[in-house]
Each structure stands twice: as structure tokens, then as C-alpha cells.
Amino acid sequence: MANEVKNKVILHWNCRGLVEFPEVIRLHGSHIQEIYLKWNKLTTLPPWITELFNVTNLYMYGNRIEQLPVELGGMSQLTVLDLSANRLDLISACIGNLSNLKSLFLNDNFIERLPIELSQLNNLEILSVSGNQIVALPEWTGSLPRLRELYVDNNQLRELPNRLTIAPELTMISVCSNRLKYLPLNGFLSAPCIRFDANEYLNYVSYPLLFQLLSQLRTTVVRDREYLAFGCFKTHYDTNVLNTNIKLYIKMKRLHEINADVIIELPRQMLKIHEVHENVTCSLWELALRKVYTERYKHMLDVSVSPANVTILYKPLKNTKLDFTLSTSYTLYNLLTNGPTGICVNSQCQQPIFTEAWIIIGINRSAESIITIVLCCSRSCATAFAAHSSMTINLHWHSIN
Numbered sequence: 001m002a003n004e005v006k007n008k009v010i011l012h013w014n015c016r017g018l019v020e021f022p023e024v025i026r027l028h029g030s031h032i033q034e035i036y037l038k039w040n041k042l043t044t045l046p047p048w049i050t051e052l053f054n055v056t057n058l059y060m061y062g063n064r065i066e067q068l069p070v071e072l073g074g075m076s077q078l079t080v081l082d083l084s085a086n087r088l089d090l091i092s093a094c095i096g097n098l099s100n101l102k103s104l105f106l107n108d109n110f111i112e113r114l115p116i117e118l119s120q121l122n123n124l125e126i127l128s129v130s131g132n133q134i135v136a137l138p139e140w141t142g143s144l145p146r147l148r149e150l151y152v153d154n155n156q157l158r159e160l161p162n163r164l165t166i167a168p169e170l171t172m173i174s175v176c177s178n179r180l181k182y183l184p185l186n187g188f189l190s191a192p193c194i195r196f197d198a199n200e201y202l203n204y205v206s207y208p209l210l211f212q213l214l215s216q217l218r219t220t221v222v223r224d225r226e227y228l229a230f231g232c233f234k235t236h237y238d239t240n241v242l243n244t245n246i247k248l249y250i251k252m253k254r255l256h257e258i259n260a261d262v263i264i265e266l267p268r269q270m271l272k273i274h275e276v277h278e279n280v281t282c283s284l285w286e287l288a289l290r291k292v293y294t295e296r297y298k299h300m301l302d303v304s305v306s307p308a309n310v311t312i313l314y315k316p317l318k319n320t321k322l323d324f325t326l327s328t329s330y331t332l333y334n335l336l337t338n339g340p341t342g343i344c345v346n347s348q349c350q351q352p353i354f355t356e357a358w359i360i361i362g363i364n365r366s367a368e369s370i371i372t373i374v375l376c377c378s379r380s381c382a383t384a385f386a387a388h389s390s391m392t393i394n395l396h397w398h399s400i401n
Contacts, residue, residue, distance in 0.1 A: 009031065020046075032054060061083075089110040090111070102124060114137065183205060185373065188212060250263070276386055292336060349381050353376075
């Protein structure tokens with residue numbers, strides 16, 4: 001073993017029945033750059049692992065590791081860490097110290113949440129936590145500046161962080177086989193490929209996101225919902241949900257051979273909604289959010305039906321930081337940093353929408369079997385959109401909260 005360590009830079013010791021991390025690597029492997037110890041029987045990593053100063057890739061897939069030593073955080077040179085298929089129920093905070101980490105694989109463990117320390121991984125490009133027990137992703141996931149690929153399949157997610165919509169580098173989001181009730185209503189800044197098959201309670205999609213998804217399919221006509229996502233857009237509804245979110249009852253009977261009405265649930269950011277005909281004044285809370293946001297950012301939505309496409313321009317106008325100390329202001333700060341729930345679809349308006357909107361629900365000619373929801377910032381914008389939209393059918397709805 002010593003001779004093998006001395007003569008190699010990449011060490012492949014997979015499937016050898018090892019029960020301990022071989023100390024021979026410590027004695028003779030200071031030059032080793034990549035270590036593969038997949039499918040062994042290791043239960044932990046040794047504290048001296050931090051002495052392996054040149055190791056950039058560490059693959060521990062398929063062992064029996066339950067806890068990680070704090071010394072692992074000292075391996076700041078690591079760029080790839082694979083701890084998939086182990087017995088972890090917590091992600092050690094020490095991983096947040098791996099400042100050069102680009103790829104983190106934690107699939108098929110027993111993890112329920114992501115610790116805040118992972119938000120320090122400013123070089124992270126790939127985060128894969130599929131096959132765990134995660135109920136919610138933290139909003140800071142969307143603030144990882146270099147994150148390109150996010151895999152959270154086979155978990156218990158009910159929603160996605162709204163801040164993912166303004167993540168600058170995302171190219172892939174995969175959230176298949178979860179319990180999603182809705183996708184973000186806004187379009188995505190980076191227009192990533194989104195895979196969300198087998199979310200049986202996801203029964204609608206927003207107007208801008210629909211066209212973003214259709215543009216990825218390189219077609220403007222989709223008549224089968226399975227093109228977008230297999231196992232989604234059904235008529236049934238998850239009754240085991242919190243009562244705080246706004247829920248809408250939509251009349252669907254005898255429409256396109258659908259014999260059941262549908263209940264949809266709106267994202268938790270939406271606190272008040274109006275129908276097109278409601279001529280009411282927007283709340284001061286919502287107006288304040290819009291004012292503060294537009295003073296700092298230029299966030300535009302460009303919807304083009306032919307070809308189907310969504311473009312969002314997100315450009316900070318000032319390098320200023322918001323300083324909030326009161327609890328109400330902290331809530332305001334979170335809403336602003338997480339990004340708007342949507343942008344008014346009236347191309348002449350482009351107002352950000354946070355907690356209050358005028359809503360139109362219908363069926364679009366580009367996806368005739370999918371319920372589509374439209375957000376407008378005011379009654380006038382909603383009226384203008386309804387008069388010129390490409391929706392073939394406007395659906396009647398009412399709130400059941």
C-alpha cells in the first residue's frame with residue numbers, strides 16, 4: 001500500500017472493504033491530489049485528514065459515515081467533496097469553511113436541512129442533495145454567486161426559494177419527485193433548465209415561467225402537459241397544507257373534458273389578491289416595497305409569444321446596503337433581497353410585485369391543458385392585459401380562505 005501511495009497522484013481504493021481511513025496515506029501521501037474511497041465501510045474521517053494539503057478531490061460515496069470531524073473544514077484546497085450514500089443526518093457546519101469548494105454531493109443521506117454555513121461557499125458551482133428528507137431550501141441558496149447546478153430530487157420540498165429566480169449563473173434546477181405545490185411566479189434571470197417531473201400536486205404555472213419553459217422546448221405549440229413535466233398539472237390538490245397561504249377555487253368542469261374543479265395554492269409571499277374588475281387602492285406596504293426596490297434595481301420582464309421567450313434584466317443601480325434593525329423592517333429587507341414575486345406583465349409598466357396583485361387565471365393557446373396565472377400590479381394593467389392577451393379562455397375563480 002505504501003508503494004502504491006508513493007507512486008500515484010490519484011488514489012483509487014474503491015470497494016476494498018476498508019473500515020478505517022488508511023493512515024498510510026498520512027505517512028506517504030502528502031503529494032496525493034485525488035482520493036477515491038467509494039464503497040468501503042468507513043464510519044468516520046480521521047482528524048489528521050486536514051494534513052493532506054494537496055488533496056483537491058475527495059470521494060467517499062457509499063460508506064457508513066454518520067458524522068464529520070471539524071478538521072475537515074481545514075481542507076480549504078478541496079474543490080470536489082462527495083459524501084453521497086452515507087448515513088449523515090446533519091451537514092457539519094465545518095463544510096462552510098471549504099472556501100474553494102466547487103462541487104458538493106450529499107445525495108442519499110438522511111439530511112433534513114441545509115445549515116447557514118453553506119451560504120459561505122462563494123465558489124460553489126454544483127450542489128446535489130437528492131434523496132434526502134429536506135422539506136425546505138433556504139432563501140440564501142439563490143445567493144450563492146457561482147451556483148450553476150442544483151439537484152434536490154426525491155426530497156419533501158413544498159416550494160422553491162423565490163431568490164432562485166434572481167440567481168445569476170443557474171443553468172440547471174432539478175426538483176423531480178417532491179411535493180411542490182407551485183413554482184416561483186416570476187421568470188428566472190438565468191433561464192435555467194428546470195426539471196420537475198413527478199410533483200403530483202403542482203397544478204398550475206405562471207405566465208412568464210410558462211413561456212420560459214416552452215422556449216427551452218424550442219416550440220411555441222405544446223398540446224400535451226407531459227412535454228413540460230411528467231406527472232404534474234393534475235386536478236387534485238394536497239389537503240395536508242398550511243392554512244396561511246391563499247388558495248383559489250377555479251371553475252374547470254366541462255372544460256376540455258375536465259370534470260372536476262381545481263384548487264391552486266399561491267406562494268406564501270402573496271398576501272392580498274384582486275380580480276380584474278376590483279378598482280381598489282394598493283396597500284401602502286406594497287407601494288413602499290415597490291418604491292424601495294425600483295430605487296435600487298432595474299428589473300424588467302420581456303414576454304414575447306412568438307417565439308416564446310422570457311428575458312429578465314436584473315441590474316443593481318446603486319451599490320448601497322439596506323440597514324434594517326426593527327423586526328418589521330427586517331421583514332421588508334427579506335422581501336427585497338429575495339426578489340419580487342413577479343413583474344407586472346403589462347410591457348408598458350414593468351412594476352415589481354411583492355405581496356399584492358391583480359390576478360388573471362386562464363388557459364393559454366401555447367399550452368392548452370395547463371392552468372396559467374398572470375400577475376398585474378393594478379386594475380388598469382390587468383384590464384389592458386386581458387384585452388390583448390393570448391389566453392384562449394379566462395377562468396372564473398374565488399378565494400376559499
